[in-house]
Amino acid sequence: MTARDETPGTLIVVVGPSGAGKDSVMGFAARHFVEQPDILFVRRVITRPSDAGSEVHESVSAAEFEDMRRAGAFAISWQAHGLSYGIPVEIAGKVASGMTAIVNGSRAALPAIRAAFGDIAVAVITADTLVLARRLAQRGRESEEEVLRRLTRQTPDILAGPDVTLIDNSGRLDIAGRDFIALVERHRAKTHHSA
Ligand SMILES: Nc1ncnc2c1ncn2[C@@H]1O[C@H](COP(=O)(O)OP(=O)(O)OP(=O)(O)O)[C@@H](O)[C@H]1O
Numbered sequence: 377m378t379a380r381d382e383t384p385g386t387l388i389v390v391v392g393p394s395g396a397g398k399d400s401v402m403g404f405a406a407r408h409f410v411e412q413p414d415i416l417f418v419r420r421v422i423t424r425p426s427d428a429g430s431e432v433h434e435s436v437s438a439a440e441f442e443d444m445r446r447a448g449a450f451a452i453s454w455q456a457h458g459l460s461y462g463i464p465v466e467i468a469g470k471v472a473s474g475m476t477a478i479v480n481g482s483r484a485a486l487p488a489i490r491a492a493f494g495d496i497a498v499a500v501i502t503a504d505t506l507v508l509a510r511r512l513a514q515r516g517r518e519s520e521e522e523v524l525r526r527l528t529r530q531t532p533d534i535l536a537g538p539d540v541t542l543i544d545n546s547g548r549l550d551i552a553g554r555d556f557i558a559l560v561e562r563h564r565a566k567t568h569h570s571a
């Protein structure tokens with residue numbers, strides 16, 4: 377019996393290079409699944425000001441983040457780009473109770489996320505390198521230097537694996553968004569069948 381058979385819900389972890397459109401694709405799906413009680417878009421805790429970017433997150437200071445981490449507030453936490461990110465510990469219980477939870481993850485933290493949650497689904501959002509560069513420059517959230525660091529960030533190769541689905545967002549957002557919605561629906565159907 378696999379962990380998926382034992383766990384009614386699924387954690388869908390969205391990863392991919394900076395600028396590929398993880399937040400945009402998740403936002404598209406969140407509008408589609410609005411008021412669906414079994415679908416949860418996880419609000420991350422991040423040491424980033426709340427007015428930076430489109431992601432709705434809980435913004436905390438570095439000291440507050442460390443206090444929360446020590447108190448066991450996170451199912452998993454990681455660091456990247458000089459920031460700390462945490463997934464609230466309550467999410468594990470919600471997945472165990474049958475919800476389909478969707479979170480913006482990290483390629484580098486995938487092994488730790490798998491270790492914490494067991495059987496997960498991974499959605500890799502990709503886009504051509506030139507598209508990434510253009511989008512990050514246009515978004516304007518980071519300095520030119522930081523954009524360059526993001527474009528050249530070295531991460532483990534996670535494109536293969538039975539739990540991995542690739543979604544190309546080089547083109548229109550609604551095309552990638554619908555592919556992602558279909559992925560969520562597939563996992564949701566598994567939950568309903570095992571109930
Ligand atoms: N399909 C698309 N077509 C045009 N612009 C897009 C598309 N998808 C995303 N964008 C834009 O590209 C920029 C990067 O998107 P987004 O912030 O969603 O990426 P991300 O993968 O979450 O990046 P990061 O990891 O840096 O947070 C944003 O300004 C967004 O509006």
Ligand SMILES: O=P(O)(O)OC[C@H]1O[C@H](OP(=O)(O)O)[C@H](O)[C@@H]1O
Pocket residue numbers: 391392393394431456457459461480481482483484485529531
């Ligand atoms: O490069 P990898 O390890 O995939 O991801 C590192 C971090 O970068 C992105 O965060 P942000 O929202 O752009 O700050 C991701 O969401 C992740 O938390």
